[in-house]
Amino acid sequence: MALTTLAAIAIARSGDKGKGSNIGVMAKTPALYEFLRNTLTSDVVKNYFREICHGPVTRYEVPNLQSLNFILEDSLGGGGTETLITDAQGKVHGLGLLHLPLDVPDQLLAEASHG
Amino acid sequence: MSSDKIVRVANAQGFWGDSVLGPLRLVDEGPVDYLTFDYLAEITMSIMQKQKMKDPNMGYARDFVSMLEKILPTCKAKGIKVIANAGGVNPKACLSAIEAIMARAGITGMTLAVVEGDDILDRIDSLVAAGETFANLDDGQPLSTVRDRITSANVYIGAKPIVEALKLGADIIITGRASDPSLVLAPLIHEFGWSMEDYDKLAAGTIAGHIIECGPQCTGGNYSNWREVQDFGRIGYPIVEARADGSFVVTKHEGTGGLVSVETVTSQLLYELGDPRNYLGPDCIADFTTIHIEQQGKDRVAISRIRGRAPTPTYKVSMSYTNGFKILGTLCISGPDAVEKAHVMADMVWQRIAMHGYNIPEEDRFLELFGTNVLYKGLVPAPVQPSEIMMRIGARGQDRNALNVLGMELAPLITSGPPGVTGFAGGRPLATEVVGYWPALIDKEKVTTNVISKGH
Numbered sequence: 252m253a254l255t256t257l258a259a260i261a262i263a264r265s266g267d268k269g270k271g272s273n274i275g276v277m278a279k280t281p282a283l284y285e286f287l288r289n290t291l292t293s294d295v296v297k298n299y300f301r302e303i304c305h306g307p308v309t310r311y312e313v314p315n316l317q318s319l320n321f322i323l324e325d326s327l328g329g330g331g332t333e334t335l336i337t338d339a340q341g342k343v344h345g346l347g348l349l350h351l352p353l354d355v356p357d358q359l360l361a362e363a364s365h366g
Numbered sequence: 367m368s369s370d371k372i373v374r375v376a377n378a379q380g381f382w383g384d385s386v387l388g389p390l391r392l393v394d395e396g397p398v399d400y401l402t403f404d405y406l407a408e409i410t411m412s413i414m415q416k417q418k419m420k421d422p423n424m425g426y427a428r429d430f431v432s433m434l435e436k437i438l439p440t441c442k443a444k445g446i447k448v449i450a451n452a453g454g455v456n457p458k459a460c461l462s463a464i465e466a467i468m469a470r471a472g473i474t475g476m477t478l479a480v481v482e483g484d485d486i487l488d489r490i491d492s493l494v495a496a497g498e499t500f501a502n503l504d505d506g507q508p509l510s511t512v513r514d515r516i517t518s519a520n521v522y523i524g525a526k527p528i529v530e531a532l533k534l535g536a537d538i539i540i541t542g543r544a545s546d547p548s549l550v551l552a553p554l555i556h557e558f559g560w561s562m563e564d565y566d567k568l569a570a571g572t573i574a575g576h577i578i579e580c581g582p583q584c585t586g587g588n589y590s591n592w593r594e595v596q597d598f599g600r601i602g603y604p605i606v607e608a609r610a611d612g613s614f615v616v617t618k619h620e621g622t623g624g625l626v627s628v629e630t631v632t633s634q635l636l637y638e639l640g641d642p643r644n645y646l647g648p649d650c651i652a653d654f655t656t657i658h659i660e661q662q663g664k665d666r667v668a669i670s671r672i673r674g675r676a677p678t679p680t681y682k683v684s685m686s687y688t689n690g691f692k693i694l695g696t697l698c699i700s701g702p703d704a705v706e707k708a709h710v711m712a713d714m715v716w717q718r719i720a721m722h723g724y725n726i727p728e729e730d731r732f733l734e735l736f737g738t739n740v741l742y743k744g745l746v747p748a749p750v751q752p753s754e755i756m757m758r759i760g761a762r763g764q765d766r767n768a769l770n771v772l773g774m775e776l777a778p779l780i781t782s783g784p785p786g787v788t789g790f791a792g793g794r795p796l797a798t799e800v801v802g803y804w805p806a807l808i809d810k811e812k813v814t815t816n817v818i819s820k821g822h
Contacts (some may be wrong), residue, residue: 262629263591266638269504269805275636277629302744313642315657316632321640332409332801335694335732335760338741345746349590 252362260363265345270321270330271306271324272341274348277318279363284317286359296321299351369610373557376481376605379403381412386433388581388603393440396619402549403430403450404579411543412686412801414454415485415518425456435467442476449528453540455485455518462541466821476822478758479536481527483815487519500683500806510512515687522682522809524648526562527815535817536560543684545648546577547575554641556611569652569674570612577616577634584616584634586624590781597623613647613670615662625666639756648681650674680807689802693769695776696762698754698789706756707737708786712785715759718775724768726761734758769797
């Protein structure tokens with residue numbers, strides 16, 4: 252196992268969904284997708300974003316795209332046009348999630364850097 | 367029809383304010399059959415409605431018209447068709463403006479068309495009387511809570527009227543609030559003769575539209591592994607090369623910057639995605655879990671096997687309403703104890719608003735100290751003692767005058783407050799109207815679209 256961050260094994264993009272945001276996470280390899288499917292749960296994301304996301308987090312699996320899609324409800328300080336916060340559309344929530352510390356098995360990590 | 371036929375649909379503008387270099391380069395740098403332009407976001411319709419109220423000839427994307435003047439000669443020479451939701455809340459005025467520039471430039475032999483019927487602002491009460499509730503799609507609130515403050519109401523219409531316009535021979539099609547992917551789906555339906563009940567094909571065209579609707583966000587822009595991307599300055603705008611069977615290749619013109627890879631395209635597939643099995647559009651429900659994606663050479667990503675289902679019996683409606691005012695000012699605060707000084711200054715502002723005889727309740731006050739980890743709050747450790755921060759101070763409320771006092775009391779902080787304030791160059795901020803967004807549904811039977819076409 253090696254302690255790294257999600258950035259080492261995945262890419263991400265986020266945007267707004269009403270008063271919430273979505274974060275799409277794509278694993279770098281099929282094996283890493285299975286790893287993330289087991290480790291990157293909606294509870295993990297909700298806990299990590301607890302100071303930003305004030306509603307529930309829902310996770311959808313998109314195995315054909317090696318991806319997970321998270322919906323973070325009430326994560327924009329009120330919503331696109333009404334809030335004064337800088338990231339009113341959750342544009343950087345995806346990069347934020349890539350900072351998540353993760354223990355990744357060495358072999359999976361090696362495959363990611365070769366892939 | 368030959369199954370080898372390929373139709374090239376490009377996105378030339380991902381949003382209102384995107385670089386005009388997009389369309390200018392697309393018509394020159396390689397083959398393309400259709401240019402699509404996506405101008406409308408939720409808030410845009412309300413801005414345009416305000417412009418139309420001031421001047422009945424306004425209310426559309428004016429920069430679209432000036433851009434069109436530059437590309438029309440090339441479009442005509444090469445037979446490139448233009449589909450744009452630039453009409454905003456006044457597609458007819460947009461059409462007149464285009465006619466004027468064509469007359470001025472002496473361009474003839476092109477057919478223009480306008481798609482109408484998405485704007486239901488004047489019909490809200492009769493539609494409510496006919497049984498439409500327009501309850502808020504997010505929280506279920508009844509329309510009555512905002513009815514008297516509604517400033518725009520538009521239906522996300524589908525590809526069908528755009529296909530009708532293409533059948534009439536239109537070279538330039540202007541729509542109001544057509545759904546973004548339908549701008550791309552429509553020419554594919556038209557070119558390949560797809561049935562409006564062939565939901566797998568409609569889903570393929572819808573997903574093609576979803577991929578390219580934000581311009582270069584699928585060709586390497588805003589991509590988290592950005593070091594893989596070459597030549598951002600000359601990033602290529604996306605092109606879908608579609609075939610009759612619903613398969614397509616996402617690419618960009620040769621020699622342009624950027625990167626089209628499984629990763630850059632998947633990033634955009636995931637953008638603003640909800641439930642991947644149920645991507646709701648006016649023409650079909652697309653299932654993102656059926657997408658087969660693979661790299662097919664440099665800067666070419668092949669997509670196939672997409673499945674879709676029949677659409678819902680409703681269209682989505684986007685309404686906007688006035689919801690009070692807001693103001694936001696910024697000041698740069700530097701030096702030792704910047705954070706502590708910012709809090710002292712914010713307190714001065716609230717105190718001085720009270721001294722002017724106004725009251726802004728605490729829940730309406732806003733303070734964000736940029737540089738103290740406001741974007742990644744709780745995700746990464748905050749800097750302990752930043753030597754420079756940006757104070758973003760503001761408020762919301764119904765009283766515009768009270769908010770404008772906040773704007774007047776920012777610059778005086780430089781001489782009256784703790785030291786280290788600089789960068790107050792933007793002038794005094796003013797309160798602006800807050801536009802609320804009200805998503806709802808409408809029975810499709812209650813919406814009639816109409817195509818007007820004119821030869822020139």
